[in-house]
Amino acid sequence: MIKDIVNEEAVCQYLSDxxxxxxxxxxxxxxxxxxxxxxxxxxxLK
Structure with missing residues (x-):
């Protein structure tokens, strides 16, 4: 699972950019x- 690799904040930043x-x-x-x-x-899509 991705949460095991990186923290939640990093995932949110990646998905928002x-x-x-x-x-x-x-x-x-x-x-x-x-x-x-x-x-x-x-x-x-926004």
């Missing part, structure tokens, strides 16, 4: 949109 992000793959996006959870998807 998308400056060098080239690709973002979100699995099951079609199901999220079909079930009316599009607003949650928008929040993820």
């Amino acid at each position: 998308w400056a060098r992000l080239l690709y973002l793959v979100i699995d099951e996006t079609n199901r999220m949109v079909e079930k009316g959870h599009f607003h949650k998807l928008k929040d993820i």
